[in-house]
Amino acid sequence: MDLQFxxxxxxxxxxxxxxGYLGFLMITKRMALxxxxxxxxxxxxxxxxxxxxxxxxxxxxxxxxxxxxxxxFFEMHTKLPxxxxxxxxxxxxxxxxxxxxxxxxxxxxxxxxxxxxxxxxTIFSVILSLIVFFILKKIFSKMIxxxxxxxxxxxxxxxxxxxxxxxxxxxxxxxxLGIKVTGSLLMGALVITPAAAARNVASNLFQYSxxxxxxxxxxxxxxxxxxxVFALPAGPFVILTASLIFLISLIFKKQ
Amino acid sequence: xxxxxxLKVENLNVELGGERIIEDLSFALKEKELLVILGPxxxxxxxxxxxxxxxxxxxxxxxxxxxxxxxxVPEEFVIPGNLPLSLKEFFQFKKERPEKISQALGxxxxxxxxxxxxxxxCTFSSGQLRRTLIAWAMSDEPDVLFLDEPMLFIDxxxxxxxxxxxxxIWESKRQSIILVSHEIGEVCKKADxxxxxxxxxxxxGPPEEIITPQNLAKIYGSPISL
Numbered sequence: 001m002d003l004q005f006x007x008x009x010x011x012x013x014x015x016x017x018x019x020g021y022l023g024f025l026m027i028t029k030r031m032a033l034x035x036x037x038x039x040x041x042x043x044x045x046x047x048x049x050x051x052x053x054x055x056x057x058x059x060x061x062x063x064x065x066x067x068x069x070x071x072x073f074f075e076m077h078t079k080l081p082x083x084x085x086x087x088x089x090x091x092x093x094x095x096x097x098x099x100x101x102x103x104x105x106x107x108x109x110x111x112x113x114x115x116x117x118x119x120x121x122t123i124f125s126v127i128l129s130l131i132v133f134f135i136l137k138k139i140f141s142k143m144i145x146x147x148x149x150x151x152x153x154x155x156x157x158x159x160x161x162x163x164x165x166x167x168x169x170x171x172x173x174x175x176x177l178g179i180k181v182t183g184s185l186l187m188g189a190l191v192i193t194p195a196a197a198a199r200n201v202a203s204n205l206f207q208y209s210x211x212x213x214x215x216x217x218x219x220x221x222x223x224x225x226x227x228x229v230f231a232l233p234a235g236p237f238v239i240l241t242a243s244l245i246f247l248i249s250l251i252f253k254k255q
Numbered sequence: 256x257x258x259x260x261x262l263k264v265e266n267l268n269v270e271l272g273g274e275r276i277i278e279d280l281s282f283a284l285k286e287k288e289l290l291v292i293l294g295p296x297x298x299x300x301x302x303x304x305x306x307x308x309x310x311x312x313x314x315x316x317x318x319x320x321x322x323x324x325x326x327x328v329p330e331e332f333v334i335p336g337n338l339p340l341s342l343k344e345f346f347q348f349k350k351e352r353p354e355k356i357s358q359a360l361g362x363x364x365x366x367x368x369x370x371x372x373x374x375x376x377c378t379f380s381s382g383q384l385r386r387t388l389i390a391w392a393m394s395d396e397p398d399v400l401f402l403d404e405p406m407l408f409i410d411x412x413x414x415x416x417x418x419x420x421x422x423x424i425w426e427s428k429r430q431s432i433i434l435v436s437h438e439i440g441e442v443c444k445k446a447d448x449x450x451x452x453x454x455x456x457x458x459x460g461p462p463e464e465i466i467t468p469q470n471l472a473k474i475y476g477s478p479i480s481l
Binding site for chain 1: 305308309310325326327329331332333334335337338339340341343344347348349373375401
C-alpha cells in the first residue's frame, strides 16, 4: 500500500468519524443544513488555497470565520431569521469564489480531492479531529438538554450562549477538514447522512452518537477504497456509501 | 433579610415585547414553604416563575438566599419525534446513579425496573413524560422546587400520587416549593400561602383566607366553587 493512500485512509477515518459524531448533535439541534451552508461559505477560501497550492482546509478556516461573523453581525442588526441570513452569506460566497476559481480546480473545490495529502496535513487533521471529538463529547449532554429546553438548561447552570458558540466553532473546524474529503458541495452530507442513518436504528443516545461516528468512518473508508479501485474522486463515493447505509437503516428503523 | 426568608420580591415589574406582564408585585418565600401561584391563563404566572429563576430581565428587587440549589419543571417540555434518548440517559445529564433514579421515579409513582430505564422518552405518554420530568427535577433534592403546571396531561389518579409524594417530600425535607397552577386543586388546601395573580397581585395569604367564592370570582372573572 503506498504512503499517499495510507494518509488518505487515516484522514478519512478521523474526519469521517468526527463528522458523524458532530452530525448527531446537529440533527438534534435542528441545524442539519448548517454544514451545507458553511461548506459553501468556505468556497472563497478554498479557491485561494487552490490557486496558491496549499491545503484547501487552511483556506477554508478564515473564510468560514468571516462567514460566521457576517451572519452574526447581520442577525444583530436585522430581525431576519438566521436561515435567511445564512442563505444570503453562503450564496454570496459561492458567487465571489466563482469569479476567480480557476476552471481546472472547480471539481476539487466542489467535490474534494483526497489523493494529495501530505504527512503534516494528515497529522493536523488527526489532531484537530481528536480535539473536536473530545470537546463535543464534553459538551454533549449540555447541548442535548439545551435543545430539549433552553430554560431548563439555564436553570441547571448551562451557559447556552457559550456552548452554542463552542459548537459553531466545532462545526466550522469539521467543515474545513471535511472539505478536503468531500469538497464544498458534498460537505453537508458528510455530517448529516451518517447521523441520520444512526438515528433510524438507535435505541439510545450512546448508540446514536457512536453509531453516527462508526457509519461516518465506514463511509469514508469504503469511499476511499472505491476511489482507489475506480480512480474516480473519493468525495462522491464517500457520500454515496453513506447514503446507501442510510437506505439500509430504513429497513431496520425503530418504531 | 430575616433568617428564615429565602426569597424576597419587591416592586417587581416585567415587560415582554412592550407589554407589561407583571406589575408592581411584592411577596416573600420562607424556608419549607409551599407557595401556590394561582390565576387564569395569561395572568403572568409562568413569566413570574421564569423571572424568579433569572431567565427573564426585570425591574425591581428579587433577592434569593445565597447558595440555593433550584429545581425546575417547565410548562413546555417536548421530546422531538423519535429522538433516541433513554430514561437513564436523561437522568445521567444530572449524573444520577441508577438507585437514585429509581428512587426519584418512585416519588412520582413510576416503578422503574432496569428494563424500564432503557426505554426511550419519545415513546412515553404526555403524562408519563410529565411525571418523569418532575422526578428529574426532584432527583438531586433542590432547596427550592419550581413547578409550572405540574399536573398538565396527568389523570386524576396520577395527580393524587404526585400531590401526595410532593407533600410527603416537602414535609420530610427542608425544601420550599413554588407551584404554578391555573386551576384550584387539592394542592391549594395544603399550601402555606396562595398568591393569586392577574398581572397585579390580587390576593396573597393562607388558603383559608384566599379560597373563598367571592375571591375566586374575582380571580377568574366568574363564580367558581370547589
